Amino acid sequence: MSNxxxxxxxxxxxxYKVPRMERPIIGIVGAGQLALMxxxxxxxxxxxxxxxxxxxxxxxxxxxxxxxVGDPRDAAVLLAFASEVDVVTFDHELIDIASVRSLGVxxxxxxxxxxxxxxxxxxxxxxxxxxxxxxxxPPTVLVRTESELRAAMHRxxxxxxxxxATGGYDGRGVYVVDHEQQFDRLxxxxxxxxxxxxxxxxxxxxxxxxxQVVRSIDGEILAYPVxxxxxxxxxxxxxxxxxxxxxxxxxxATEVARLLADHLDVVxxxxxxxxxxxxxxxxxxxxMRPHNSGHLTIEATVTSQFENHLxxxxxxxxxxxxxxxxxxxxxxxxxxxxxxxxxxxxxPIDAAVHLxxxxxxxxxxxxxxxxxxxxxxxxxxRARRAASALExxxxxx
Amino acid sequence: MSNxxxxxxxxxxxxYKVPRMERPIIGIVGAGQLALMxxxxxxxxxxxxxxxxxxxxxxxxxxxxxxxVGDPRDAAVLLAFASEVDVVTFDHELIDIASVRSLGVxxxxxxxxxxxxxxxxxxxxxxxxxxxxxxxxPPTVLVRTESELRAAMHRxxxxxxxxxATGGYDGRGVYVVDHEQQFDRLxxxxxxxxxxxxxxxxxxxxxxxxxQVVRSIDGEILAYPVxxxxxxxxxxxxxxxxxxxxxxxxxxATEVARLLADHLDVVxxxxxxxxxxxxxxxxxxxxMRPHNSGHLTIEATVTSQFENHLxxxxxxxxxxxxxxxxxxxxxxxxxxxxxxxxxxxxxPIDAAVHLxxxxxxxxxxxxxxxxxxxxxxxxxxRARRAASALExxxxxx
Numbered sequence: 001m002s003n004x005x006x007x008x009x010x011x012x013x014x015x016y017k018v019p020r021m022e023r024p025i026i027g028i029v030g031a032g033q034l035a036l037m038x039x040x041x042x043x044x045x046x047x048x049x050x051x052x053x054x055x056x057x058x059x060x061x062x063x064x065x066x067x068x069v070g071d072p073r074d075a076a077v078l079l080a081f082a083s084e085v086d087v088v089t090f091d092h093e094l095i096d097i098a099s100v101r102s103l104g105v106x107x108x109x110x111x112x113x114x115x116x117x118x119x120x121x122x123x124x125x126x127x128x129x130x131x132x133x134x135x136x137x138p139p140t141v142l143v144r145t146e147s148e149l150r151a152a153m154h155r156x157x158x159x160x161x162x163x164x165a166t167g168g169y170d171g172r173g174v175y176v177v178d179h180e181q182q183f184d185r186l187x188x189x190x191x192x193x194x195x196x197x198x199x200x201x202x203x204x205x206x207x208x209x210x211x212q213v214v215r216s217i218d219g220e221i222l223a224y225p226v227x228x229x230x231x232x233x234x235x236x237x238x239x240x241x242x243x244x245x246x247x248x249x250x251x252x253a254t255e256v257a258r259l260l261a262d263h264l265d266v267v268x269x270x271x272x273x274x275x276x277x278x279x280x281x282x283x284x285x286x287x288m289r290p291h292n293s294g295h296l297t298i299e300a301t302v303t304s305q306f307e308n309h310l311x312x313x314x315x316x317x318x319x320x321x322x323x324x325x326x327x328x329x330x331x332x333x334x335x336x337x338x339x340x341x342x343x344x345x346x347x348p349i350d351a352a353v354h355l356x357x358x359x360x361x362x363x364x365x366x367x368x369x370x371x372x373x374x375x376x377x378x379x380x381x382r383a384r385r386a387a388s389a390l391e392x393x394x395x396x397x
Numbered sequence: 398m399s400n401x402x403x404x405x406x407x408x409x410x411x412x413y414k415v416p417r418m419e420r421p422i423i424g425i426v427g428a429g430q431l432a433l434m435x436x437x438x439x440x441x442x443x444x445x446x447x448x449x450x451x452x453x454x455x456x457x458x459x460x461x462x463x464x465x466v467g468d469p470r471d472a473a474v475l476l477a478f479a480s481e482v483d484v485v486t487f488d489h490e491l492i493d494i495a496s497v498r499s500l501g502v503x504x505x506x507x508x509x510x511x512x513x514x515x516x517x518x519x520x521x522x523x524x525x526x527x528x529x530x531x532x533x534x535p536p537t538v539l540v541r542t543e544s545e546l547r548a549a550m551h552r553x554x555x556x557x558x559x560x561x562a563t564g565g566y567d568g569r570g571v572y573v574v575d576h577e578q579q580f581d582r583l584x585x586x587x588x589x590x591x592x593x594x595x596x597x598x599x600x601x602x603x604x605x606x607x608x609q610v611v612r613s614i615d616g617e618i619l620a621y622p623v624x625x626x627x628x629x630x631x632x633x634x635x636x637x638x639x640x641x642x643x644x645x646x647x648x649x650a651t652e653v654a655r656l657l658a659d660h661l662d663v664v665x666x667x668x669x670x671x672x673x674x675x676x677x678x679x680x681x682x683x684x685m686r687p688h689n690s691g692h693l694t695i696e697a698t699v700t701s702q703f704e705n706h707l708x709x710x711x712x713x714x715x716x717x718x719x720x721x722x723x724x725x726x727x728x729x730x731x732x733x734x735x736x737x738x739x740x741x742x743x744x745p746i747d748a749a750v751h752l753x754x755x756x757x758x759x760x761x762x763x764x765x766x767x768x769x770x771x772x773x774x775x776x777x778x779r780a781r782r783a784a785s786a787l788e789x790x791x792x793x794x
Binding site: 043062063303320324325344349351354355357373 | 699746
């Protein structure tokens with residue numbers, strides 16, 4: 001079994017010396033910042049965590065005892081990992097559903113389950129689900145070939161948004177097509193690749209909002225406050241609480257998230273992203289794990305999304321999702337072409353700083369800062385200042 | 398060198414695979430809940446932490462990569478530990494100052510330094526320091542022998558409080574003597590042991606308060622808000638923010654903490670505990686590390702005492718100590734004769750829960766809960782409920 005994993009002094013360490021069999025060991029597939037923040041939460045709960053890292057420099061790998069490195073799409077790797085833990089959960093969608101399904105077949109607990117995950121990792125299946133449940137979404141055409149894509153563009157009228165059904169994240173796999181030559185270049189460059197695509201008209205967006213709910217193994221659902229998300233180039237740069245949208249829309253967003261969590265039998269956190277367009281709420285996409293739009297729950301609510309995800313998958317009762325402050329603002333620290341990785345010694349600090357320990361790469365999320373307080377203006381200003389101070393090019397502005 | 402440490406599969410693991418020499422490795426002498434919470438803070442700062450545990454079941458040992466087990470009073474153990482890290486700090490006072498001094502002689506960075514620690518671990522030296530600086534304290538007689546003790550009791554008039562100058566914590570090493578027969582029993586039982594003692598009249602206590610300050614290597618000092626502490630049988634059971642004492646007393650408490658931090662050249666967190674007696678502020682004792690009275694800073698302030706202690710000893714700029722909420726209440730979860738260790742599955746949860754993963758022992762601090770919000774009545778009620786739910790005997794009350 002051990003030769004399924006890459007060799008590493010750190011990852012080959014033996015298990016905890018103190019037997020703690022009465023507590024479930026939670027195995028997280030993925031070792032990015034979400035796994036890191038789940039590990040942080042686990043330290044307060046006296047829960048055991050193991051992670052399966054894809055890459056040797058994944059941030060959670062360095063600090064989580066009992067970590068493993070391996071391809072999460074490989075059924076044999078997944079099965080070996082599952083055999084070392086009591087329940088398997090995930091911090092990303094770059095998985096193979098057949099492999100995940102084989103865990104269930106072998107009797108391993110997987111939360112959320114493979115049927116739910118099959119929807120989470122596939123925007124085409126999300127679209128079908130939203131349609132069946134009567135959830136408003138942008139007009140969408142599902143296509144597979146270049147000619148279907150071109151026909152859909154013509155039908156919907158430019159500009160359109162073309163999305164890979166699977167594998168996209170942080171703006172990757174999403175293309176805005178303003179004119180036909182642009183589409184030709186994408187095709188000629190081989191950028192689009194294979195698979196299924198969603199084509200949607202580029203709807204006018206008044207605002208984007210998100211909501212997280214967490215669902216326990218008993219079907220209890222608690223909802224976090226709706227937040228406003230601000231994107232640049234397809235990457236979320238800032239999240240704000242409160243969302244500052246009409247109550248009716250916020251209520252509907254929460255209702256939709258609850259409906260989806262129940263319908264899909266989610267266990268753990270479900271994050272749902274929406275466009276507000278012409279006063280209407282249009283669902284964009286969902287994620288079945290802690291989500292960037294919920295990072296501010298660490299400071300702004302009684303129980304963070306990370307702790308509640310662990311509570312849910314471990315079969316524990318959920319913690320309160322109520323806000324403890326009037327306002328919060330989270331700003332992502334994103335690698336640019338010029339900036340080196342953020343360093344703690346550059347932190348200012350009038351906000352909570354979270355650095356992920358990731359190597360620098362343009363467009364990569366390297367950390368985030370969160371300011372909480374009473375006034376949205378104050379917390380936005382403080383979070384922006386803190387983020388700037390962590391990025392050299394922003395320090396002088 | 399390796400045979401100085403106890404053998405353990407976990408603790409013999411190799412160092413981080415990813416070189417991070419640009420960041421200081423902070424070695425914490427001690428692996429209790431304070432080290433555990435410093436480790437938690439380090440995960441957001443991308444700092445490296447190692448701990449030197451005294452006992453094989455110390456909570457931080459299980460989760461901090463590169464942990465060691467050894468006697469922290471043994472100079473050879475300390476030197477070996479120091480050689481693996483860039484700076485040494487502490488989570489307890491059960492150390493030997495000569496051994497700590499030898500680290501400095503060998504060129505290792507120790508923060509706070511041995512001169513400051515010599516005062517922190519010795520209440521007799523604290524008393525001298527307070528006297529020299531003109532800080533009000535209860536009348537105190539320092540004694541070494543039984544006959545000196547008896548004479549001091551008679552001079553001060555019963556009831557008196559007898560305190561070991563060194564080695565006490567959580568009410569250990571502190572004896573209230575209400576009548577002479579009680580003193581005789583302590584002596585006959587060999588309870589008092591050797592060493593130096595402080596004898597103080599049992600002053601009428603209106604309230605107890607505490608304040609933490611953090612001092613950087615550059616001498617910058619930031620103060621946390623003053624908190625009220627509530628003790629039962631010498632153990633802190635609850636901490637409340639705000640302290641609800643007159644402003645003049647709160648200002649004086651902060652002033653005294655700043656004065657001491659400067660005078661003693663502290664690097665890191667300094668916690669100072671006071672009695673409020675007859676409208677006066679009397680200093681009780683100090684600790685030169687994150688302190689139980691500051692646990693609520695995790696949820697209630699911008700930067701927790703744990704993060705700021707690490708920032709200070711790592712030579713980083715300090716984070717804001719400002720409160721982000723109007724009220725906070727922390728309740729300790731303490732082992733009783735009957736209760737088993739708290740379990741996360743018993744958590745309620747309308748407060749932040751922190752379980753330390755310690756084996757159960759009567760009187761031992763096993764965890765804490767913190768509620769934050771706007772109203773002190775609300776947060777106290779929520780923290781009490783959460784703590785009760787984690788203790789079986791409290792669940793039905």
